Amino acid sequence: MPDTHIYIDTPDSLKKACEELAKSSVLCVDTEFHREKTYYAQFALLQISSRDQCYVIDPTSLEDLSPVWELMHDGNILKVFHAARQDLEIILLESGALPLPLFDTQVAAALLGYGQQIGFGNLVQRILKKDLPKQESFSDWLARPLTPKQLDYAADDVIFLMPIYQHLEEQLQAKNRKEWLHEEQALLCKEETYLVDPQEVFWRVKGVNKFRPRHLAVLRELAAWRESEAQKKDIPRRRIISDDALLELVKKDTLNIEVMGRMRGLNDGVIKRFGQTMIEAWKTGNECPQEQWPKLNPRHHHAAGTELRQELLDTLLRLRSEEELIAANILASKQELAALASWGKKCEGEPPELSLLHGWRRELIGNDLLRLLHGEISLRIDPKTCMPVIEEIR
Numbered sequence: 001m002p003d004t005h006i007y008i009d010t011p012d013s014l015k016k017a018c019e020e021l022a023k024s025s026v027l028c029v030d031t032e033f034h035r036e037k038t039y040y041a042q043f044a045l046l047q048i049s050s051r052d053q054c055y056v057i058d059p060t061s062l063e064d065l066s067p068v069w070e071l072m073h074d075g076n077i078l079k080v081f082h083a084a085r086q087d088l089e090i091i092l093l094e095s096g097a098l099p100l101p102l103f104d105t106q107v108a109a110a111l112l113g114y115g116q117q118i119g120f121g122n123l124v125q126r127i128l129k130k131d132l133p134k135q136e137s138f139s140d141w142l143a144r145p146l147t148p149k150q151l152d153y154a155a156d157d158v159i160f161l162m163p164i165y166q167h168l169e170e171q172l173q174a175k176n177r178k179e180w181l182h183e184e185q186a187l188l189c190k191e192e193t194y195l196v197d198p199q200e201v202f203w204r205v206k207g208v209n210k211f212r213p214r215h216l217a218v219l220r221e222l223a224a225w226r227e228s229e230a231q232k233k234d235i236p237r238r239r240i241i242s243d244d245a246l247l248e249l250v251k252k253d254t255l256n257i258e259v260m261g262r263m264r265g266l267n268d269g270v271i272k273r274f275g276q277t278m279i280e281a282w283k284t285g286n287e288c289p290q291e292q293w294p295k296l297n298p299r300h301h302h303a304a305g306t307e308l309r310q311e312l313l314d315t316l317l318r319l320r321s322e323e324e325l326i327a328a329n330i331l332a333s334k335q336e337l338a339a340l341a342s343w344g345k346k347c348e349g350e351p352p353e354l355s356l357l358h359g360w361r362r363e364l365i366g367n368d369l370l371r372l373l374h375g376e377i378s379l380r381i382d383p384k385t386c387m388p389v390i391e392e393i394r
Contacts, residue, residue, distance in 0.1 A: 005155035009061035018067040024050035028161035044141035049158035072099035113325035198224035213293035218285030303345035310341035332356040344373035
């Protein structure tokens with residue numbers, strides 16, 4: 001494990017660093033960025049470490065990062081991240097492709113009993129018994145020059161990532177869970193995961209589930225306009241108009257400049273710049289044909305006895321999670337168990353489409369949940385341990 005790092009801010013030093021890194025089959029990667037004042041992340045720092053050397057690369061000082069992107073796109077080099085999604089989004093935006101193949105230590109840790117979204121510092125403490133400093137967590141990574149403490153903090157994120165990766169890799173191998181990791185990372189490895197469709201962003205607006213389909217059509221148009229405007233200007237969507245103000249526009253029976261002027265959350269500058277455009281988006285949504293209205297997921301009316309069946313399913317789920325040392329909420333959500341328990345009243349036809357009935361989850365727990373509903377296995381209390389155990393029914 002490297003005990004120091006090398007700062008890279010010139011083309012020659014970048015070329016030499018990448019030539020050295022290209023000799024490695026595994027690289028640990030992290031980024032530092034800011035997003036508070038922009039729509040797109042502002043790329044501030046790139047940290048890469050092999051088993052022997054760590055480099056902290058300054059993208060603000062380098063016009064051409066193609067040598068490092070060649071490394072990131074090399075299919076023979078495994079790229080290791082922790083909580084990779086935002087790092088991957090930045091690399092895709094900056095380089096045009098995802099850094100595949102990859103290994104996300106947060107995902108791997110979840111599959112090994114460390115919890116669903118464990119932070120890197122917590123994982124380092126639990127596996128390596130070392131506390132990482134936190135003083136630079138809210139640093140201004142775009143300020144130059146960076147301080148020695150900032151650089152050390154940034155480098156630690158990849159220096160300690162290598163032994164974390166090695167430990168988790170060994171544990172996955174020992175427990176035959178490598179395929180589980182590939183399944184869980186499938187979405188991370190698709191470029192479409194990081195594409196934003198302005199026509200779909202209205203689903204993310206807080207309070208969307210309180211509206212009827214007709215109003216959702218209006219919200220869809222207004223949110224799509226706001227998203228496109230934020231992208232074009234590269235500013236946070238809230239700087240265009242807040243969610244609360246957006247929802248108030250949706251509720252209006254009539255919309256014009258005068259009505260806007262009496263609304264809270266819309267100042268004169270916003271109305272002057274965007275008022276007419278917002279009115280047009282509002283009208284488009286209101287004139288949308290009924291067959292094109294967005295459809296909310298129907299509310300489930302669970303069959304009689306669902307709660308009792310769900311308690312049995314949940315007991316089996318927690319037994320298996322303790323046996324396999326993996327958090328129960330990673331195996332299945334309460335909503336999924338409720339849907340399966342409701343179907344279990346009659347067990348007719350195909351079971352509902354649930355993630356717990358696919359891939360490694362089905363093998364680990366899904367099949368047994370179905371067998372419990374079909375009466376093929378049961379749960380009883382062991383008189384010796386006073387704990388529930390699974391028993392075959394003959």
